[in-house]
Amino acid sequence: MAAKQRMNVANNAFNKNIVKRGNVEKSLKPKSAEYPAAPWLIGLFVFVVCGSAVFEIIRSVKSGW
Numbered sequence: 001m002a003a004k005q006r007m008n009v010a011n012n013a014f015n016k017n018i019v020k021r022g023n024v025e026k027s028l029k030p031k032s033a034e035y036p037a038a039p040w041l042i043g044l045f046v047f048v049v050c051g052s053a054v055f056e057i058i059r060s061v062k063s064g065w
Contacts, residue, residue, distance in 0.1 A: 036044075
């Protein structure tokens with residue numbers, strides 16, 4: 001994009017914000033409400049970690065420390 005076109009795009013975005021007068025969003029980029037990892041994947045990870053910890057505790061108790 002040429003410098004003049006880029007300046008026009010920036011000016012147009014700025015002019016749209018001028019009209020709003022106090023109701024301007026903090027960012028012009030859309031917010032995404034998605035998590036970096038799926039909730040089921042986090043749940044699976046917690047299940048595996050907690051499950052392995054429980055089995056490790058049971059194994060250490062059976063071995064007599």
